[in-house]
Amino acid sequence: MTQPEAKVLPKSPLPSEDGKLNLRRWGDFYRAIINNDEGTVGVVVRILRANFRDHRKGYMISFLFLFIVAAMTSLSAWIMRDVVNQIFVAQSVEMLWILSFGVMAIFIVKGFATYGQVVVQSRIGNRIVAENQKRFYDRCLRFGLDFYNDRASSELIMSISGGSNAIRSILDTIVLSLGRDLVTLLGLIFVMVYQAPLMSIIALLVAPIAIISVSKLVKRIRAIAKQEFASSTQIISIIQETVQGAKIVKAFGLSDHMRTRMVTAVSSVEQRANKVSQLQARTSPLMESLGGISIGLVILYAGWATISAGKTPGEFMSFITALLLAYEPAKRLARLNVGIAESLAPVRALFNILDHPPSVTETDDQPPLQLTRGKIELIDVGFGYRPVDKVLSGINLSVDHGQRLALVGPSGGGKSTILSLVQRFYDVQEGSVRVDDQDIRTVSVGSLRHHIAFVSQDVFLFSGTVRDNIRIGRLDATDEEVEAAAVDAFADGFIRNLPKGYDSHVGENGVQLSGGQRQRLAIARAILKNAPILLLDEATSALDSESERMIQIALDKLVEGRTTIVIAHRLATILSADKIAVIERGHVVEVGTHPELVRMGGVYEKLYRYQFDEGRAEMAIA
Numbered sequence: 001m002t003q004p005e006a007k008v009l010p011k012s013p014l015p016s017e018d019g020k021l022n023l024r025r026w027g028d029f030y031r032a033i034i035n036n037d038e039g040t041v042g043v044v045v046r047i048l049r050a051n052f053r054d055h056r057k058g059y060m061i062s063f064l065f066l067f068i069v070a071a072m073t074s075l076s077a078w079i080m081r082d083v084v085n086q087i088f089v090a091q092s093v094e095m096l097w098i099l100s101f102g103v104m105a106i107f108i109v110k111g112f113a114t115y116g117q118v119v120v121q122s123r124i125g126n127r128i129v130a131e132n133q134k135r136f137y138d139r140c141l142r143f144g145l146d147f148y149n150d151r152a153s154s155e156l157i158m159s160i161s162g163g164s165n166a167i168r169s170i171l172d173t174i175v176l177s178l179g180r181d182l183v184t185l186l187g188l189i190f191v192m193v194y195q196a197p198l199m200s201i202i203a204l205l206v207a208p209i210a211i212i213s214v215s216k217l218v219k220r221i222r223a224i225a226k227q228e229f230a231s232s233t234q235i236i237s238i239i240q241e242t243v244q245g246a247k248i249v250k251a252f253g254l255s256d257h258m259r260t261r262m263v264t265a266v267s268s269v270e271q272r273a274n275k276v277s278q279l280q281a282r283t284s285p286l287m288e289s290l291g292g293i294s295i296g297l298v299i300l301y302a303g304w305a306t307i308s309a310g311k312t313p314g315e316f317m318s319f320i321t322a323l324l325l326a327y328e329p330a331k332r333l334a335r336l337n338v339g340i341a342e343s344l345a346p347v348r349a350l351f352n353i354l355d356h357p358p359s360v361t362e363t364d365d366q367p368p369l370q371l372t373r374g375k376i377e378l379i380d381v382g383f384g385y386r387p388v389d390k391v392l393s394g395i396n397l398s399v400d401h402g403q404r405l406a407l408v409g410p411s412g413g414g415k416s417t418i419l420s421l422v423q424r425f426y427d428v429q430e431g432s433v434r435v436d437d438q439d440i441r442t443v444s445v446g447s448l449r450h451h452i453a454f455v456s457q458d459v460f461l462f463s464g465t466v467r468d469n470i471r472i473g474r475l476d477a478t479d480e481e482v483e484a485a486a487v488d489a490f491a492d493g494f495i496r497n498l499p500k501g502y503d504s505h506v507g508e509n510g511v512q513l514s515g516g517q518r519q520r521l522a523i524a525r526a527i528l529k530n531a532p533i534l535l536l537d538e539a540t541s542a543l544d545s546e547s548e549r550m551i552q553i554a555l556d557k558l559v560e561g562r563t564t565i566v567i568a569h570r571l572a573t574i575l576s577a578d579k580i581a582v583i584e585r586g587h588v589v590e591v592g593t594h595p596e597l598v599r600m601g602g603v604y605e606k607l608y609r610y611q612f613d614e615g616r617a618e619m620a621i622a
């Protein structure tokens with residue numbers, strides 16, 4: 001998994017060289033912390049910037065409810081002084097009624113405010129998850145193929161689900177901590193300080209110890225949670241490989257090997273989850289002990305003051321109630337960072353992907369491709385998937401309207417890469433690709449691909465029916481158009497023989513269709529798209545001769561009147577091509593028609609002779 005390099009933070013501005021407070025250095029320091037995506041603050045600030053503004057109103061309502069809850073909690077502590085002094089000491093009947101009903105009212109209001117807050121908060125939370133998932137997916141769709149080549153799909157799955165839920169959980173934690181716990185705590189501290197200032201200082205003595213200890217725990221949790229997330233991603237990846245590679249797993253007897261990999265990943269998650277829980281749980285003895293010390297000291301002082309200094313118990317009742325009520329919110333606030341630490345890893349994974357720069361860039365004002373003839377040219381094209389590894393150099397090729405250019409040559413020569421460049425899956429690093437004299441980098445990518453139909457050799461089938469899969473060619477096609485395309489692709493016959501005909505579901509990856517049948521569905525898609533430019537990567541897998549013959553007839557029909565670039569593995573299919581280019585180690589080594597190339601006696605002629613001899617041998621065997 002790719003992680004961004006940690007940015008180096010400036011050193012703390014304390015102590016400054018001259019011993020004076022340097023406000024600019026403090027400013028730089030805090031800005032760096034906020035903009036540092038590696039730090040908790042940086043991530044939290046980014047989450048707030050991206051998500052808080054759009055839900056301001058909702059959060060305000062949520063805060064209002066939280067404020068009511070906090071106010072009611074503080075009020076319930078405040079009222080204790082009068083409960084003791086007016087009811088139990090002064091024995092006032094009138095106050096007995098007022099205060100009893102007052103306490104009931106306080107708790108009822110608190111209950112309803114809590115309900116309102118939970119409902120509002122959950123709605124905002126669910127909306128934020130949905131928005132982040134949509135934003136993430138939109139971003140993924142805009143990436144070039146290089147993005148997908150470099151990533152396991154498990155990383156994307158974990159980021160879209162884990163990352164957006166973690167964002168929600170961090171926001172919930174912050175809102176609850178600030179709105180409920182902080183406001184409640186401040187209210188209660190106000191009550192405490194107002195009622196007994198000296199005792200407040202005694203009670204708050206333990207706070208710095210709590211803050212320092214918790215921040216140490218947080219650092220450890222963050223590191224372990226990152227490893228836990230990586231292992232969880234691995235679990236998804238192993239499951240995907242088990243499903244997609246089911247045949248290979250069975251054929252090569254890899255069950256034990258896969259099981260070992262899974263056990264390792266699962267155990268790693270288990271151990272790390274245990275460690276995180278254990279570290280999180282450590283806050284309990286810490287907080288309980290510090291809370292106990294604080295309360296014990298207060299009782300000691302209050303008891304001493306009542307017994308020896310003649311103070312009334314009522315004076316301490318409010319304070320002690322406030323202190324006991326403050327204990328829970330104080331504990332939660334101290335743990336705030338602990339909770340967030342665990343969520344940081346998935347959020348960072350999501351941010352990593354959102355921040356990935358698209359390799360194929362396009363501005364909103366790029367005009368659509370103006371297609372007149374459908375002429376394609378590659379002019380001095382140079383390209384490599386990685387900066388140091390050139391895959392294509394000095395490629396000059398052109399194919400005019402209605403013509404057929406065939407690319408042949410040894411495996412790994414760069415033929416498929418040429419088709420990718422024409423569709424602008426990647427941008428060329430040298431030279432240009434032009435369609436009807438327009439550099440394809442200057443027109444909108446959508447319009448370019450709209451004019452191109454691509455039939456690849458590995459046909460991908462989406463989950464859904466056969467009909468849905470053909471309709472991929474043109475989403476607004478009618479059922480009749482879909483079926484007509486299938487007829488032209490010689491697919492109608494086998495489709496009607498499926499249990500539910502066109503409405504039969506193709507399983508994940510279309511496992512129940514043969515290679516030849518899948519090819520014909522791909523051809524039907526291209527027929528339906530009816531684009532003026534056709535890019536064809538012929539199937540290499542051996543098809544039975546009947547399938548092969550039908551596919552060839554369908555393809556011959558498909559190429560009619562279109563500008564076609566075809567990668568040919570069997571030369572017999574391209575003898576009539578207008579131009580044949582031999583691609584070897586990233587260069588065009590020969591160009592010409594079939595008779596010209598045979599006469600030339602070069603690479604093509606050797607290839608042809610080899611396949612011709614092979615064909616004769618096959619015929620002899622037959």
Ligand SMILES: Nc1ncnc2c1ncn2[C@@H]1O[C@H](COP(=O)(O)OP(=O)(O)OP(=O)(O)O)[C@@H](O)[C@H]1O
Pocket residue numbers: 149385386391410411412413414415416417418
């Ligand atoms: N996504 C990729 N990332 C890195 N290198 C790649 C990628 N795709 C292809 N290559 C490399 O680029 C070179 C050209 O590959 P390409 O698929 O274009 O060849 P080809 O002529 O179509 O081969 P084949 O006939 O076997 O399909 C090969 O060395 C291959 O390893």
